[in-house]
Amino acid sequence: MDRFASPKTKEELLSSLHYIFPITNHKEIDQNTIIPAIEEKNNLGLNGQYAFWSEINNGVVCLIYDNNKPRQPHKALLLTTVQKPEQLDLNFANYFCKVFNDDIKTLPLSEKHSELWISLRQTQFRRAISKFSSFSTEPIIQWMQIVENSVSLRYENKPFSLCLFMTKQREWIQTPLGSRFIPFKKSIPFAKGIMAEKWLRAAMSSHNIGIAGVGFAGDLFGLFDIPYEESESDELFSPHEDLTSISKLLVKGTCLFITTENGDIYLQLANKSTFYKTQGRWHYLNYNNIYKMLKQFLNEEMSRSILKICLNLSYEKQGALILIPDVLATITEIIPDINQKNKANGDLRDSIKGLKITDKIQRRIITTSAKIDGALVISRTGTVQDVACMIGQPSPEKLAELKIEKLERYSGARTTAAWNASTYGISIKVSEDGPIMIFRHGMLITQIG
Template sequence: MRTRRPLVIVDALASLANAFKDIFPGSTTSSLSAADLAAQIEALGPRAALKPKVVPLDETRLAALLYFDQPTPQAGLLIDLWRPVRTSDSHFARAFCRVFNDDLTHVSAALPLNEHWASLEQTRLRRAVARFLNYRPHQMSNWIRAVEDSMALTYEGRAVRHCLIVARKAPKLVQKLQNKFIPLPGGISIENALLREKWIRTVVDGRRVALLGSMHSGNIIGFISLAEVDRNDAALRYAPHETLVPVQAVLGHSAHDVALVASPQGDLFILSGKGSVFQKTHGHWRVLDYEALHERLSLRFREDVVIGVLRAAIDLSFERTGALFCLLDSREDLTDFIPDHGHALAANSHLRRSLRGQNISVWAQRQVITAAAATDGAVVLDKDGSVLDIACMISSPREIARLGLREPSMPGARALAAWRASFRGVAINVSEDGPITVYERGATIGRIG
């Protein structure tokens, strides 16, 4: 057996740790000690030779194993999610680790990780997403790349933003869609449709129309009229934007179907019928774990309130619009928290008076609240989702002084306001760059993006 050079192992573990910090925001990583690694190999027994790659350790932790080109693990990484590990977490971590190990076998173990490794790193998460989503990962990776490439195209001066749904059992989906589906006689390969057929660039806008492709043939077989697709609450919870609820509703017919959506802001979203959502933004892939935030907030607030406030935050994140939502435990002493609350001459007084008492869990009212959330200031809600104040500035509440805490250095005024508000309940900060961060009692309890 060849001896692993320590530098290669250290570089590989560092690369894997950085990847998992992106995949699972808020997680922490550390290298498995030699004793812990030996214990894992012993516990796996003959299964170690089958390269399981990711092993659940307990409710919140996973172990990712690196084999290089050896029959048993040579190193390992401990990943603590600081929340319960779900089945989808394990499955995606396993898909990513499999791709990572395959890449290691293509890089010389006698040298430090080189530029060949760097080139593999650029496509690794895309290939892991393709492996996680599909029984034909090479094809799926090519289709993801075709959508990425199509986003550089324009039509009559407008950026092209395709929406593609790929169905594993396309005939069955067509039967369910009925008159919502319009066939394309003869079909066109997915790559040609996305990159060479100019007329598709204007027909498929992702709002009214989506392309339907067959996973089996690799061809576009027709169009889906999204306006006619029925919406449902399950799709509402997972779609990256309210306008994509019909797309997620179509995927609800099969756990194996996939949608590739280019947003007007230049991001690429991948949605699956399993409820998983991936995003490529600013050149980096992210796993958008909406369900983790939903579960965390559901411990404190009613289901309809959680869906309402997260739907608003997720929509604004998609639109690249900053906002701050504060869910308070109590209505008491609001003037300590909002200095000009109820003042006749307060800033934005007409807006604040008109929206006071509106509820974020009611669809029609949420549309106005979400639009108003883009105004400077916070949206302050009670635990039942009713607006207490909006477009208002908040100050440091007395709870912080009583605890003797010093305000931390934060990346922006909205983040600091969210930290302050979290001592009165839960605060949700939506960054203009897209990430959503949730605070409680001054601590980060959840993050998307």
């Protein structure tokens, strides 16, 4: 059977697209729908015809081509997403779908090429990332493979973690860092330095020191002290706010690898896209999607601060629930025991109350407190109202006010709690596995991971 016509091929493409978009629904569309969607796209002057946003269908269209000459779209998936993707998201999806279609062309027969297809499937995301970057495909794929292998290494019985800045030109990192950068007397081959040089593992294990590589071969040419200075007005988001200053050095022709003691890998590109490998799978992340959504309801300073807390928790693999109520007057309904003298975690809750998430030092303390079971409740001006507290279940009157017929129940207790909390305003669930979901008034409004 031709691979492009196989139902399994459509399922495989859809499975991968879930690691790019927050998909809520999908359907296959026929030629009568595909052709107008492509014509609409061409009229907008957009390049490529593999994945794009269709206004007339209000969704993302992803194409699977046949193997005729010239190739024509055989089928298409129409994806409904939590929010309209940014053009950056669509650009990466287009690269991924092109890689997927090129593999279909290379291995056109489902049964005959099944083993080779499995091998290609395992590398599709990695190859799409390499094409999306500003580096040549071959070297960055090799770097990604070596970095993936490095997470199994240990130093003094601790998992090895690194901060690795890759650049086409030495001066793009060496000049802005100045005295923070210490060049090697002699460059070290990439694979040897990452996989075999134990002294490098010792130097980088605390994430205070990074390493830089240059050129096509990626030879390592120096160490640098990771700067932590940061302006609270920054709108560049890194997997953890302590890494924002090094992320700010990213320009076209550079990329940043970060690995964690949990075995996760982050790859940041200069276009503000982030790729994240956890539990054996690569994900595409665009932090700006959350920031943009939060700014619809909160001011910019609050939106930045909330997002930084969420990203820090996600990076550290700490689950949490955050609530920003619409109206503080309902606080006793939201937190039934807030005024009780012998409330659970009372000393902590009374101590943290009143701190501001917009203050970086206080935000560190608040973030640590948010890791404790219960919710972190913050006013719309950024003042902590409570922490490590239980959120009350919305009353029938509250549900009726929002025109919600019944309570929602999810497989995860924290997700259910986040939904309950969202009836009072904006609630954010950070999963221990990393994903972030934001609800408002009983609706999921955005998510990443």
